[in-house]
Amino acid sequence: MKHRMITSVLSLVGALVSLYLWLWKIGWVGPVACGADGGCETVQFSDLAEIAGVPVAAFGAAGYAALLVLSLVGLQDRWLEDRRITVGLVVLSGLGVLFTGYLTYLEAFVIHAWCRWCLGSAAIIAAIFLAALAGLRRPAPATG
Amino acid sequence: MAQSVNLKPFYLVLAVVAVAGAWFIVGARSGPPTVTLVPASVGTEFDGHTIGSDSALVEIIEYADFQCPACATFAILTGEDVRRNLVQTGRVRWSFRDFPLPSHPKAPLAHLSAACAGEQGRFWEMHDQLFFNQGKWVRDRREHRLFESYAQAIGLDMDAYAECIADQRHIERISAAKESGVKLGVGSTPSFIIGGRLVAGSISYSTLLEMVEEAEAAAAR
Numbered sequence: 538m539k540h541r542m543i544t545s546v547l548s549l550v551g552a553l554v555s556l557y558l559w560l561w562k563i564g565w566v567g568p569v570a571c572g573a574d575g576g577c578e579t580v581q582f583s584d585l586a587e588i589a590g591v592p593v594a595a596f597g598a599a600g601y602a603a604l605l606v607l608s609l610v611g612l613q614d615r616w617l618e619d620r621r622i623t624v625g626l627v628v629l630s631g632l633g634v635l636f637t638g639y640l641t642y643l644e645a646f647v648i649h650a651w652c653r654w655c656l657g658s659a660a661i662i663a664a665i666f667l668a669a670l671a672g673l674r675r676p677a678p679a680t681g
Numbered sequence: 682m683a684q685s686v687n688l689k690p691f692y693l694v695l696a697v698v699a700v701a702g703a704w705f706i707v708g709a710r711s712g713p714p715t716v717t718l719v720p721a722s723v724g725t726e727f728d729g730h731t732i733g734s735d736s737a738l739v740e741i742i743e744y745a746d747f748q749c750p751a752c753a754t755f756a757i758l759t760g761e762d763v764r765r766n767l768v769q770t771g772r773v774r775w776s777f778r779d780f781p782l783p784s785h786p787k788a789p790l791a792h793l794s795a796a797c798a799g800e801q802g803r804f805w806e807m808h809d810q811l812f813f814n815q816g817k818w819v820r821d822r823r824e825h826r827l828f829e830s831y832a833q834a835i836g837l838d839m840d841a842y843a844e845c846i847a848d849q850r851h852i853e854r855i856s857a858a859k860e861s862g863v864k865l866g867v868g869s870t871p872s873f874i875i876g877g878r879l880v881a882g883s884i885s886y887s888t889l890l891e892m893v894e895e896a897e898a899a900a901a902r
Contacts, residue, residue, distance in 0.1 A: 553705075
């Protein structure tokens with residue numbers, strides 16, 4: 538259960554980070570708080586920061602929101618011992634790690650700039666994945 | 682059977698994180714900067730952004746509006762020839778003076794962006810970004826975000842740029858530049874003062890060259 542609580546809190550933080558970057562991208566918030574080197578702007582203004590015209594931060598916000606909902610559902614009595622929730626969290630966060638890994642690769646080798654918020658998000662999704670894996674390693678509850 | 686656990690402390694933590702995050706995001710909210718031209722204070726003067734040799738025989742003053750299509754046409758079609766053939770060769774000293782027109786609501790922020798770039802020694806780079814991308818930012822509701830992308834592209838210190846935009850400390854100089862044009866009879870953009878003669882419109886390079894040659898001849902007499 539503890540791993541689902543950790544997943545919930547981290548997913549909420551990740552969703553807020555993604556939401557902030559998304560709102561910045563669409564002009565809702567002021568200059569991004571990212572230091573004077575402009576790494577966040579370089580990354581976010583890159584053509585690679587959008588997929589089919591949708592900012593990647595929006596995908597991140599949606600992914601974290603899905604993880605948050607799934608982990609909160611998994612904390613309810615009815616679902617507490619349901620292993621499908623744990624597997625779902627592992628799969629979803631695993632996809633998030635792959636997606637984030639690709640974006641981090643783009644930052645390092647294509648855009649040549651680092652967005653600190655994106656790196657923060659990468660650390661969050663990695664931590665969620667590890668927490669989900671920890672849940673997977675717990676023995677299945679005895680039945681019958 | 683799963684053991685029921687009191688989740689209230691956990692939900693409390695979640696709520697604190699949500700409120701703190703929302704507080705941060707809402708606190709960071711700012712719509713497009715509202716930039717309104719105000720009359721320049723008495724004594725505020727601005728001779729424009731100048732390139733070229735001080736010993737050039739001819740000075741050309743350009744009054745332009747970054748949102749004006751004819752100004753962009755001039756910058757794109759003629760500007761490079763002027764810089765390469767007349768300014769860099771020492772024949773002409775070129776001065777750009779702001780003349781944002783009331784009919785162009787995005788112009789004040791564009792001129793402020795250029796002035797803030799000028800503060801970091803990159804006025805002409807931002808000048809080019811604004812004119813070459815005019816068709817894009819004029820149609821975009823988030824033009825301030827595009828200006829930030831241009832600032833980023835030309836290598837500005839983004840914190841200093843953001844502070845300059847928020848502070849709007851160049852707005853009176855922009856007004857002063859415009860008021861100097863009004864006094865000289867400028868009524869439209871682009872307008873040029875070449876060797877003391879006022880010429881309006883996006884003139885071709887050949888026309889401009891003829892006028893420079895006449896001004897050089899007059900100066901040599």
